[in-house]
Amino acid sequence: MKSYSIALLPGDGIGPEVMREAEKVLAVIQRKFGLNLVLNQFDVGGAAIDKHGHALPEDTLKGCEQADAILFGSIGGPKWDSLPLDQRPERAALLKLRSHFDLFSNLRPAKIYPGLEALSPLRADIAASGFDVMVVRELTSGIYFGQPKGMAGEGEEEYAFDTMRYSRREIRRIAKIAFEAARLRGKKVTSVDKANVLVCSRLWREITEEVAKDYPDVALEHIYIDNATMQLLRYPNQFDVMLCSNLFGDIISDECAMITGSMGLLPSASINADGFGMYEPAGGSAPDIAGKGIANPIAQILSAAMLLRYSLGENSAAEAIENAVQQALNDGYVTAELLSAERRNEAKTTAQVGDYVA
Amino acid sequence: MKSYSIALLPGDGIGPEVMREAEKVLAVIQRKFGLNLVLNQFDVGGAAIDKHGHALPEDTLKGCEQADAILFGSIGGPKWDSLPLDQRPERAALLKLRSHFDLFSNLRPAKIYPGLEALSPLRADIAASGFDVMVVRELTSGIYFGQPKGMAGEGEEEYAFDTMRYSRREIRRIAKIAFEAARLRGKKVTSVDKANVLVCSRLWREITEEVAKDYPDVALEHIYIDNATMQLLRYPNQFDVMLCSNLFGDIISDECAMITGSMGLLPSASINADGFGMYEPAGGSAPDIAGKGIANPIAQILSAAMLLRYSLGENSAAEAIENAVQQALNDGYVTAELLSAERRNEAKTTAQVGDYVA
Ligand SMILES: CC(C)[C@H](C(=O)O)[C@@H](O)C(=O)O
Ligand SMILES: CC(C)[C@H](C(=O)O)[C@@H](O)C(=O)O
Numbered sequence: 252m253k254s255y256s257i258a259l260l261p262g263d264g265i266g267p268e269v270m271r272e273a274e275k276v277l278a279v280i281q282r283k284f285g286l287n288l289v290l291n292q293f294d295v296g297g298a299a300i301d302k303h304g305h306a307l308p309e310d311t312l313k314g315c316e317q318a319d320a321i322l323f324g325s326i327g328g329p330k331w332d333s334l335p336l337d338q339r340p341e342r343a344a345l346l347k348l349r350s351h352f353d354l355f356s357n358l359r360p361a362k363i364y365p366g367l368e369a370l371s372p373l374r375a376d377i378a379a380s381g382f383d384v385m386v387v388r389e390l391t392s393g394i395y396f397g398q399p400k401g402m403a404g405e406g407e408e409e410y411a412f413d414t415m416r417y418s419r420r421e422i423r424r425i426a427k428i429a430f431e432a433a434r435l436r437g438k439k440v441t442s443v444d445k446a447n448v449l450v451c452s453r454l455w456r457e458i459t460e461e462v463a464k465d466y467p468d469v470a471l472e473h474i475y476i477d478n479a480t481m482q483l484l485r486y487p488n489q490f491d492v493m494l495c496s497n498l499f500g501d502i503i504s505d506e507c508a509m510i511t512g513s514m515g516l517l518p519s520a521s522i523n524a525d526g527f528g529m530y531e532p533a534g535g536s537a538p539d540i541a542g543k544g545i546a547n548p549i550a551q552i553l554s555a556a557m558l559l560r561y562s563l564g565e566n567s568a569a570e571a572i573e574n575a576v577q578q579a580l581n582d583g584y585v586t587a588e589l590l591s592a593e594r595r596n597e598a599k600t601t602a603q604v605g606d607y608v609a
Numbered sequence: 610m611k612s613y614s615i616a617l618l619p620g621d622g623i624g625p626e627v628m629r630e631a632e633k634v635l636a637v638i639q640r641k642f643g644l645n646l647v648l649n650q651f652d653v654g655g656a657a658i659d660k661h662g663h664a665l666p667e668d669t670l671k672g673c674e675q676a677d678a679i680l681f682g683s684i685g686g687p688k689w690d691s692l693p694l695d696q697r698p699e700r701a702a703l704l705k706l707r708s709h710f711d712l713f714s715n716l717r718p719a720k721i722y723p724g725l726e727a728l729s730p731l732r733a734d735i736a737a738s739g740f741d742v743m744v745v746r747e748l749t750s751g752i753y754f755g756q757p758k759g760m761a762g763e764g765e766e767e768y769a770f771d772t773m774r775y776s777r778r779e780i781r782r783i784a785k786i787a788f789e790a791a792r793l794r795g796k797k798v799t800s801v802d803k804a805n806v807l808v809c810s811r812l813w814r815e816i817t818e819e820v821a822k823d824y825p826d827v828a829l830e831h832i833y834i835d836n837a838t839m840q841l842l843r844y845p846n847q848f849d850v851m852l853c854s855n856l857f858g859d860i861i862s863d864e865c866a867m868i869t870g871s872m873g874l875l876p877s878a879s880i881n882a883d884g885f886g887m888y889e890p891a892g893g894s895a896p897d898i899a900g901k902g903i904a905n906p907i908a909q910i911l912s913a914a915m916l917l918r919y920s921l922g923e924n925s926a927a928e929a930i931e932n933a934v935q936q937a938l939n940d941g942y943v944t945a946e947l948l949s950a951e952r953r954n955e956a957k958t959t960a961q962v963g964d965y966v967a
Contacts, residue, residue: 336804336805336808336811339805341805341806342805342806346806371732372731372732372735372842372843373730373731373732373842374729374730374731374732374733374736375732375733377730378732394752394773394806394807395806397770400808401808402808402812404776406777407776407777407778407781408776408777408778409776409777410774410775410776410777410779410812411774411775411807411808411809411811411812411813412755412772412773412774412775412808412809413772413773413774413807413808413809414770414771414772414773415752415770415771415772415773416768416769416770416771417768417769418762418765418766418767418768419764419765419766419767419768420765420766421768423765445856445859446694447694447697447699447700448699448700448704448752448753449752449769449771450694450758450759450760450769450770450771451769451770451771453694453769454760454768454769455769476859476860477859477860477862477863478863480838480860480863480864480867481863481864481866481867484730484731484842484864484867484868485730485867498803501803501834501835502834502835502838502860504835505835505836505838505839506838506839506842506864508839509838509839509842509843510842
């Protein structure tokens with residue numbers, strides 16, 4: 252029997268309650284596909300600060316190192332927002348995990364599910380034209396991590412500075428991921444940059460052109476970030492894979508998520524060169540609805556499916572989960588935010604949706 | 610009689626044809642308000658490259674220096690896209706003019722005009738909730754101009770780098786502009802940053818908080834850039850003035866422009882500490898429709914109105930233009946892209962709209 256170990260990091264807000272549903276689903280997968288999935292839970296984020304004084308305790312990091320993959324919930328909340336930048340959950344845990352494991356490849360699929368067009372904030376005719384994008388975001392370089400970063404100067408001339416930085420190697424490896432992804436999808440990569448202003452973007456363009464030569468079956472287009480945010484609103488169905496640097500991918504992937512209008516359905520994967528990865532819902536910790544049993548567990552469940560596919564290579568198990576989720580959607584067996592006002596009273600709880608999918 | 614000199618820089622694409630309509634309107638203003646407006650035209654952009662070998666010839670720069678304000682058309686097009694970064698119209702002319710005159714304050718109003726809700730790419734109920742935003746973008750610092758910027762290293766480790774940089778003074782002066790603007794509008798400033806990642810954004814937050822103390826009548830909120838792109842789609846009417854750094858303002862202002870669905874109506878102003886400014890339509894040079902007489906001249910005409918208000922202090926002249934434009938919109942006397950498919954045959958030409966407003 253194949254055996255895998257998965258580190259579970261539920262985190263803050265709705266993290267713990269949606270994680271429970273993903274665990275239910277993994278328990279069924281285990282039996283059905285004859286796998287031995289060892290799940291070990293660790294503290295992270297604000298919860299870890301409260302308990303251990305640090306958003307990413309040593310134990311948690313060790314636990315992740317020993318695992319085959321990480322299933323992550325969500326972190327952060329107003330309670331920890333006033334901490335110094337370096338101690339906050341986002342930097343101290345999330346960015347730390349990304350860089351520690353060199354999780355450079357961030358996959359953020361976003362699509363309007365058939366039947367859920369009305370949830371999109373886009374005009375009915377535009378939403379009806381369809382939207383199914385995979386944002387491939389570089390996650391361990393760029394202005395998030397570039398050095399130097401700091402303050403200098405005095406008085407009113409004192410200034411802050413951050414460095415955006417990309418090497419040929421860093422661009423090449425993420426570009427390859429985008430072209431590989433496009434090959435399995437719509438065969439088109441749209442590379443997002445600001446090449447009329449940034450030197451980093453000029454190099455980005457040069458390397459993506461080079462990589463494109465190895466993928467003659469995939470079309471490559473370049474678009475400026477400002478134009479991309481516009482085109483997504485007007486002609487969203489022109490995109491297939493969107494290749495972005497760290498900062499631009501942060502912006503574009505959130506815009507794409509909002510365009511679907513169903514953030515609670517969107518998983519994401521952050522993977523390194525060895526296939527080790529961290530999987531988490533696209534949405535945040537949503538402290539306002541935490542503990543009420545109304546959070547949508549599907550993004551967390553689909554994150555577990557991505558984990559099975561990308562880190563464990565268990566494609567049929569991943570597909571089984573995705574099919575079960577599609578079934579729940581078809582049957583209208585969903586949480587309140589996916590239902591129209593008239594049908595709100597048919598809403599299911601977090602646990603009910605988890606049970607149904609399981 | 611008050612006399613002012615205005616440098617006209619029509620540029621490329623639809624620039625020249627929409628500029629002609631702004632000139633018509635200024636000629637009427639001149640008579641009606643007893644002003645002497647001396648209009649001098651200069652080459653800029655791709656047109657200047659073709660004629661003089663440089664996107665911003667010495668003569669043009671001199672002409673601008675001698676003027677009280679610049680009325681700018683639009684520049685760029687596929688013909689000049691393959692030039693080296695530093696020679697391209699965008700960098701060599703547009704960014705050069707911004708930095709040469711220290712035009713740090715970029716005002717980009719965007720609103721859904723009553724009656725034109727159907728043009729917005731947002732869902733009908735969201736567009737109907739209203740949208741009227743002033744994006745205040747810092748325009749002469751940040752990652753556009755920060756030094757150092759370049760390439761270093763060797764082989765696959767060769768890397769590109771850009772520097773994002775903001776001083777206390779630079780942030781303070783643009784923040785003040787935003788609060789002043791909010792005072793004349795909805796009394797709310799939403800400052801857009803990425804303070805969970807960027808040192809520049811931390812300083813940005815600190816200074817905007819300081820400036821806010823001098824404006825107790827104006828509310829201040831902070832929002833992350835990724836969340837801002839989302840909120841704009843779902844709850845666009847929550848915003849009044851959006852205060853942004855150079856790069857974030859580029860992205861947010863274009864998203865706002867697209868949300869209106871009527872880019873051809875949107876002017877912009879770029880102003881320095883002395884009130885000298887450059888005024889231009891929010892849209893681009895639109896080479897695909899250039900020369901056909903179908904381009905919407907209203908953004909150019911409203912840019913002239915902003916020029917009268919912000920650089921010349923001629924508020925009633927500015928209002929007269931804005932009222933005339935509103936009248937043209939009310940009367941449905943507009944170019945094709947503002948009309949529904951059924952009414953397309955009532956479309957007016959560029960010149961007809963200009964005449965009507967004049
Ligand atoms: C929390 C924040 C640092 C993070 C990011 O910007 O990467 C988040 O927005 C995301 O996209 O995962
Ligand atoms: C052309 C380009 C350099 C410019 C910018 O990014 O500032 C444009 O997009 C704008 O917003 O005026």
